Structure formats: structure tokens, C-alpha cells
Amino acid sequence: MTSGKALWNSILSENPRALLFLGLCPAIAVSVRVIDALWMSAGVILVLVLSGLAMALLSGESAGAEAVFAPGGAESATARGSLAAGWMRALLITSFLTASFEAGLLALAPTASAALGIYAPLIAVNCLVRGRGMSGFPHSSPGGSMAAALGRGIGFAGSLVLIALVREALGAGTITLFPVGGFGGTIGIPILVEQPVRALGFAGGGLLCLGYLAGAARLISPHAAASSASGRAAE
Amino acid sequence: MPDARDRAGRAASSLMPAPHIGVRTSAARMTWLVSLCLLPAAGWGVFLFGTPALIVLAFSIGTAVLAELASTLPFGRFTLRDGSALLTGCIVGLLMPADAPAYVPAAASAFAILVVKQSFGGLGRNWMNPAMGGVVFAFLSWSGPMSQWIAPRGGTVQGAVVPPLEALRAALAAPGARGTTPLAVLSNAGFRFSDLDSRVLGWINSHVLAPLGTALPPGAFDVLVGHVAGGIGTVSAPLLLLGAWFLLSRGIIRWHLPVFYVGTFGLLAAIFGGLGTGQGWLAGGPGFHLLSGSLVLGAFFAAPDPVTSPLTNRGRCMIGIVLGVLTFFLRFFGSLGDGVAASIVLGNCAAPLVDRWTFRRRTGHQEGIA
Numbered sequence: 001m002t003s004g005k006a007l008w009n010s011i012l013s014e015n016p017r018a019l020l021f022l023g024l025c026p027a028i029a030v031s032v033r034v035i036d037a038l039w040m041s042a043g044v045i046l047v048l049v050l051s052g053l054a055m056a057l058l059s060g061e062s063a064g065a066e067a068v069f070a071p072g073g074a075e076s077a078t079a080r081g082s083l084a085a086g087w088m089r090a091l092l093i094t095s096f097l098t099a100s101f102e103a104g105l106l107a108l109a110p111t112a113s114a115a116l117g118i119y120a121p122l123i124a125v126n127c128l129v130r131g132r133g134m135s136g137f138p139h140s141s142p143g144g145s146m147a148a149a150l151g152r153g154i155g156f157a158g159s160l161v162l163i164a165l166v167r168e169a170l171g172a173g174t175i176t177l178f179p180v181g182g183f184g185g186t187i188g189i190p191i192l193v194e195q196p197v198r199a200l201g202f203a204g205g206g207l208l209c210l211g212y213l214a215g216a217a218r219l220i221s222p223h224a225a226a227s228s229a230s231g232r233a234a235e
Numbered sequence: 236m237p238d239a240r241d242r243a244g245r246a247a248s249s250l251m252p253a254p255h256i257g258v259r260t261s262a263a264r265m266t267w268l269v270s271l272c273l274l275p276a277a278g279w280g281v282f283l284f285g286t287p288a289l290i291v292l293a294f295s296i297g298t299a300v301l302a303e304l305a306s307t308l309p310f311g312r313f314t315l316r317d318g319s320a321l322l323t324g325c326i327v328g329l330l331m332p333a334d335a336p337a338y339v340p341a342a343a344s345a346f347a348i349l350v351v352k353q354s355f356g357g358l359g360r361n362w363m364n365p366a367m368g369g370v371v372f373a374f375l376s377w378s379g380p381m382s383q384w385i386a387p388r389g390g391t392v393q394g395a396v397v398p399p400l401e402a403l404r405a406a407l408a409a410p411g412a413r414g415t416t417p418l419a420v421l422s423n424a425g426f427r428f429s430d431l432d433s434r435v436l437g438w439i440n441s442h443v444l445a446p447l448g449t450a451l452p453p454g455a456f457d458v459l460v461g462h463v464a465g466g467i468g469t470v471s472a473p474l475l476l477l478g479a480w481f482l483l484s485r486g487i488i489r490w491h492l493p494v495f496y497v498g499t500f501g502l503l504a505a506i507f508g509g510l511g512t513g514q515g516w517l518a519g520g521p522g523f524h525l526l527s528g529s530l531v532l533g534a535f536f537a538a539p540d541p542v543t544s545p546l547t548n549r550g551r552c553m554i555g556i557v558l559g560v561l562t563f564f565l566r567f568f569g570s571l572g573d574g575v576a577a578s579i580v581l582g583n584c585a586a587p588l589v590d591r592w593t594f595r596r597r598t599g600h601q602e603g604i605a
Contacts, residue, residue: 197342199375208350 003147007154026119026126027160028206035176035185037164039105039112041157043123045150047097051127052149054093056142090128098124126156163209171201262358262541265487266318269536270325272478276532277329279474280467283387284333288467292328295340299324302348307357319358323347326366326537329468330529330576331373334383343373363583364543367533370576381572384464391427398465399458400527400573402426407512415509417520418452432457458526469529479535488539491551492558496534499559501525504567511567519567528573530562537576543583550586550593558582 030036102120106113113120169175173193179185199205281288303320307313314320324344331340347369352361374381384396397405403417406424414420432454440450457463461471468475482488501521508519524530538544538558545551558578565574 195336195338195377195380197376199372202375212354 003141003143006144007147007151024210026122027163027210028203029119030116031160031164031167031206031209032171032201033115033176034161034164034168035112035178036115037160038157038177039109039116040119040123041153041160043098043101043105043116043120044126044156045153046101047094047123047127048149048153049146050097051090051093052145053142055090056145058089094124094127098127159213163206163213166209167200167205170197171199171205172196263317265541266322268485268487269482270318270322272481273322273325273329273468273475273536275474275477276468276471277325279461279471280329280333283462283470284385284467285388287385288333290337291331291333291335291340291467292325294337295328295331295344296321296324298341299327299344299348302345303353306349306353314357317358319352320348323352323365323369326468326532327369327373329532330366330370330466332381332383332465333385333467336380336383339373339377339380342376343369345369346372359542361542362587363580364537364540367537367576367579367583371571371580374572374576386464387429387462387470389431390429390462390464393427396464398470398527399426399454399463399523400465403523407514412512412514415514415518416452417523418454418458420514422453426454428454428457429462431462458523461526463527465527466529466532469532472526472531475531475535479531482535488535489548489551491548492539492544492555493534495552495555496538496558496562497525497530499556500530500562501559503559503563507563508567524566528566529575530573533575533579534558538579538582543586545586545589545593547590547593547595550589553589553593554582554586557585 026040030040098121101123102113105116105120165175169189170192173189173191173196175187175189177185177187197205200209277292281292299320300315303314324347327344327347328340331343347365350372351363351365351368352358355361382397382401384398386392386396390396399417399421402424403421406412406420406426409424412420413423435456436451436453439456444450460473463470479488479493483490501524504519504524505521506517506519508521508524509515509517538555539551545554561578561581562574565571565577569577571577
């Protein structure tokens, strides 16, 4: 599989479902403001790509990690040992990278760090559950592995920022971005900023947006619906 | 009380061989009748609050109808005839304060129809009462505009206009509230009822009750007939009860859920209502709480909605008790308005579970019986 194809596939195919069911808690929490969603996305992309690289470099020994998400895949004691080793490796690498990102964020962008709060460490969870990016291509080249990880990161970022845009624009009447020069970082939307639809800012509003996004994804891509219907056991 | 089941029982016992004459009962007919039964209360609201109330109702009903059209016509369906969109818009409007800006009832109705009802497949597939979902959505989003009340026709305006229930909550939240009944607390806090109230009560107290050695407190008349600020269609409990009586007598709603709902809430309010604010045991004033807020509208017109309430009578009783407990806690200890809409929405979530507990399986399915 070429790098370009791996990138494109992982942006489109794996995305809505994984966001819906796995990274739910942080996704709801950080999609209240666009800027938080952007920081979260940056963290997820960074950790995913770097761990994709690391896992690809260790690919010869980590083939067992492929089976992490396939219960019943480990049949012999050797396979189980290999599975555990692969899982531990993925866990350690992701945790290390997440902790590094968290520390870097605290040093370089303390306000963003404060805004992400507990959800910055949760990047590790997000990346692990999307972690087939790390272990899903153990036999491909480092480039292919990174491209696949990047695709998943971009897919996650796209959904997250889209939800954040809807929730912040309607729920608070603003769009918060990075302050640049004379621009304070916050765009006010004329009428909505007076009387925003505050319900969308609550967790329930986040779930609502997520539900509609997943529904839209299924309408657009029947393939995603079909593979989702075939169940998670297939993974 | 002769209820629908008794009549159905008599009908069943006197069932004759064919040919039969069909009864013109359908879901659509029932829905239109429910809307009709809300008319007296709606008329009273429009009379009390004037044109603003009409505008709110027009926006809530109009948006509900338009949203229904927009979400069904593209799929080649026309569902306005079933009357459910109109009923949803109507209930949304009746729960609104008359001075709510037009976008609030419009957004609440649109949310009710598009998100709560049509997103799940339309009438019969929604798991939450659409009107109540829309109102809770509006309350969470625009609590300020949802509290812009208008003084009733002939009412006494003194400072900001607030319904008695909200005034009571504010008075009890302030330190040093005095009085063992809600009306006493209100009058000690300086809440003014209308002149009509004092004239009527003065006459009743001096001519009827004085010989009996008792008297009605100020405000009793206003609260009873609904001559107060409040939601457009929720102020007049007697007119709502009139509509509810018609629905009960025609068997369109069953008595179980509303009676258990109101009964549980009234009992809890009577016993424990005064404890949280230091008024003591048995000082909750159940009469006041039953008549104010949207309890009657919610209990008789929204909670027994056949789509979102349990299928069995036992289940209806259970949900009624759950709703009563929820409303009690939300009203006396919560911040979500009078607690009725939020309770019904929460109760709707529990209805499928209650059905699973209470729905009897056919015995034929058991081993060794069939």
C-alpha cells in the first residue's frame, strides 16, 4: 500500500465510528471551543504520527500487537506473550509521547495547557484506541505507517474541529482561534453572541452534534455504514 | 369514577356477533381531540396576556408545522393530518411565558419536531415527548428570555413581574422567610395579588367563612383560577382539568399515570416540602404547588402521551410515581424551573425499561404450557 493511499484511506474509513465510540469523553470535553479542539487535534496527530514511526521501526518484534484488538486472536501461550509485549510497547510509547506533549504544552502554551486540563493526558487514551495507527501496519515501511497514522489524526482533527465549530458558534456565539497581532483571537457572531443556544455547549449538546455527524458520515459513505454494521468483532 | 376500562369491560361483556359498527377512533382523531381540550386553557392565557401570547402561540405552532413539512415532504410523506405537529407546537407555546421573544418558541418547536421526533423516525418512534424536549432545550439555552413574564389582565404590577411559584422560590431562598404555607410566605415577603383577589376573598371570608371561624389567605383566589403571571396555558388549572376530564371520560388518556404523578408529588410536597427551607414538617403547601407551574398540563397532557409512556397500567403507575418524585426534588431542591418538563423528559427515558419489567409475555411461549 502506498503512503498516499494509506493516508487517504485512514482519513475517510476509520474515522466517524472511532470518534463516536472510543474517544468520546475527551472529544465532548474539548469541543466546546474551537481553539481547544485545535490543540487537542495537534496533540493527537503528533502522538499518533510519532508512535506510528516508533512502532514501524520496531515492527519486526511487534507483530503481535496487531492482535490486540482481535480477542481470540491469541491462541497459544507464545502468541499471548507476544501480544502482551506488543500491547505494553504501544502503551509505553504512547504514554511517553503524550507526557512529552503535555510537558511541552505546559512550558510553551500554559493557557492552552490549562484549557485542556485533564484531557491532555487523555490524548494517550485517544491514541491507543485509535492505536491501530501504531500497530496496524507493522510490516509496512515507516513512511507508510506514519502516513496511516497521520490520516487517522487528520480524520480525528477534522471531526473534532467541525463539532467544535458548530458547538461554539451556536452555543456561545463565538469562534475562538489563536490571537495574532491585533486580532484578539475571538470572532463574535452578530446575533448569536447576544442569545446563544447554550444547550449545545453542554455535554448533551456535544453528543447531539456527534450523533448527527456520525449519521451524516453514514449517509455520505455507505461503506462506513456497512463496515460498522458488520460489528466491532470484525476488527 | 367511571373510567374507560370499565366501559370497555361492559362493552366486552355485551359483545354481539357480527356485523359490527366500527368506532371512528384513530391516533389522528385522538391527537386532534387533545388539541381541542387545550383550547379553553389557551383561550384563558390569550385573554390574560393579550397579543404577546397570541404571537408566541403563532410562532410555536407555525414553526412546528413548517418543520414537520420540511422534514417529511422531501421524503414524499404528508403527515400534518395526524395533528401531532400542531399539538406539539401548541404545548410548546402554552408552556412559554407570554413575553418570550419570538425566536424562543420557534427554536423550541423546531427542536421538538426536527431533533426529538423526526430524527428518530417520526411519530410513534420518538422516545421522548417532543414538546417537553423542546421546552427543556429552550430552558437550558435561554433561561433569561424564558423568564420574561407579563402581568395578567387586571393584575397588580409591582416591580418585576414574576409568577407566584418563582416568587416563592426567591422568597424561600432569601434568609428569614416566614410563614407555614406558601401563600403566607408570599404575603410576608410582600408579594401582591390582584385587587379582584382581595375583593372576592374579602366577600367570601366575611360572608361564608367567618361564621365557620376560618378564612382564606390572600392569593387563594388568584392561584386557584389562574389569575397570575406564568406560562400562557399553564396558569389556569381548572380549565386544564376540564379538558383533562373530557380526555379521561372519552378514554383517550388513562387515569393511572396522571393520578399517581399528581398524588405522589402532592404527598411528598405536603410532608417534606417545608423541610428544606426550615418551614418544618407538613408545611409544603401541596395545594399551591399542584395549582402552580405546569404540573397539571404536564401530568394530564404530556406525560400520558401514548408514544412515550409505558404500555401497561402497572407501568403507568410506576412511571407516575417516578415523575412525582422527580418533580418534587427538581422543584424543591433544583434550579430547572418548576421541574415538570425536565421530569417528564427523564421519565420518558425510563419508560422502555418499565415496559420490560411489566409487560407480560404470552404464556404460550413458556415450555410445557403451549
